[in-house]
Amino acid sequence: MNVVLNPKITILGIETSCDDTSIAIVQDGAVLVNLITSQWIHKKYGGVVPEYASRFHVESIIELYEMAIQKVGLRPEDINAVAVTRGPGLLGSLMVGLSFAKSVCLSLNIPLIEINHLHAHATSLFIDQKANYPLLCLTVSGGHTQLLFFKDESEFDVIGQTLDDAAGEAFDKTGKLLGLKYPAGPEMDKLAKQGIPKFKFPMAQVPKYNYRFSGLKTAVLYFLQDQQRMDPLFIERNLTDLCASIQHVIVKMLLQKLNIAAIDYKARSIGIAGGVSANSELRANISELCDKNNWNIYLPSISYCTDNAAMIAYLGYLKYLKKDFADLSITALARYPLTQTQ
Ligand code: KG4
Numbered sequence: 001m002n003v004v005l006n007p008k009i010t011i012l013g014i015e016t017s018c019d020d021t022s023i024a025i026v027q028d029g030a031v032l033v034n035l036i037t038s039q040w041i042h043k044k045y046g047g048v049v050p051e052y053a054s055r056f057h058v059e060s061i062i063e064l065y066e067m068a069i070q071k072v073g074l075r076p077e078d079i080n081a082v083a084v085t086r087g088p089g090l091l092g093s094l095m096v097g098l099s100f101a102k103s104v105c106l107s108l109n110i111p112l113i114e115i116n117h118l119h120a121h122a123t124s125l126f127i128d129q130k131a132n133y134p135l136l137c138l139t140v141s142g143g144h145t146q147l148l149f150f151k152d153e154s155e156f157d158v159i160g161q162t163l164d165d166a167a168g169e170a171f172d173k174t175g176k177l178l179g180l181k182y183p184a185g186p187e188m189d190k191l192a193k194q195g196i197p198k199f200k201f202p203m204a205q206v207p208k209y210n211y212r213f214s215g216l217k218t219a220v221l222y223f224l225q226d227q228q229r230m231d232p233l234f235i236e237r238n239l240t241d242l243c244a245s246i247q248h249v250i251v252k253m254l255l256q257k258l259n260i261a262a263i264d265y266k267a268r269s270i271g272i273a274g275g276v277s278a279n280s281e282l283r284a285n286i287s288e289l290c291d292k293n294n295w296n297i298y299l300p301s302i303s304y305c306t307d308n309a310a311m312i313a314y315l316g317y318l319k320y321l322k323k324d325f326a327d328l329s330i331t332a333l334a335r336y337p338l339t340q341t342q
């Protein structure tokens with residue numbers, strides 16, 4: 001008789017909430033593979049075109065799934081469950097991932113696990129590392145900015161968030177005013193390294209641990225219009241300093257609230273997650289703040305910062321252990337607020 005001792009738990013993760021198609025496999029909590037294809041078509045439109053995004057997911061998802069399975073040398077039958085992003089995101093894009101996930105579940109007769117994309121970004125901190133609690137996590141992406149207070153790995157409260165634009169949007173929208181291609185965050189980060197933050201932009205005053213970023217975009221717009229009246233080449237001549245100045249004020253706003261919340265909540269650790277957590281000034285300044293205050297710091301590796309299926313599969317693994325499965329009749333949710341432990 002063939003007795004299998006301690007069989008491994010293998011979770012397939014699927015992420016298609018926006019413009020990246022990603023498939024990952026996590027086994028017993030360890031990431032075996034994390035494949036991501038980015039859609040470059042949106043660059044020329046200055047933002048994501050939802051219809052193109054869904055079509056691209058349809059074209060790439062099966063090939064990516066087959067590549068992932070092949071790469072780790074597993075058979076589809078070795079998968080125990082499928083974790084998929086249910087929302088928030090672009091409805092058409094989410095539907096591609098969710099439909100594919102349901103078909104894999106049906107064909108293999110395995111459970112479906114639904115994942116809130118924002119919950120997964122925060123949980124990406126714990127892939128490959130154990131954290132010390134209580135921990136404060138700043139999730140900063142293209143669509144969301146949230147401060148989460150984690151009592152432990154699976155229990156958290158949302159203590160603050162943006163009341164208008166997200167931090168990533170602030171990078172993307174001000175970058176667009178400077179003529180940078182979408183998404184402007186990475187380019188602004190690169191250019192800012194060669195500039196100095198000599199232009200002063202106002203910091204929004206917002207109650208509690210909340211944020212506002214749309215005022216910055218307006219301030220930059222009026223500033224540029226004024227300067228360009230005197231010098232039509234103002235942006236070209238000052239591009240690196242403008243990037244450094246805008247990045248500086250965004251990072252300063254993010255850190256100000258994080259610092260206050262960490263003191264108020266007596267946090268032992270600080271983490272950042274989401275696409276903007278790849279920003280070099282934010283990473284450097286948070287490290288410095290943590291050093292000064294003796295807080296432990298958790299920075300996800302760059303491949304887990306932007307949208308990826310590893311974080312979906314990893315959270316799927318934690319939910320699998322709790323047998324937290326979803327019905328195959330669930331639908332995608334374009335709006336899916338993260339309020340507390342789900
Ligand atoms: O988490 P993510 O990949 O997608 C969403 O869920 O939104 O985040 C994308 C956002 C974009 O706004 C992009 O400009 C920003 O992350 N981003 C950065 C950097 N890398 C990506 N922002 C600033 N500096 C970076 N290095």
Ligand code: ZN
Pocket residue numbers: 117121141142274275306307
């Ligand atoms: Zn994201």
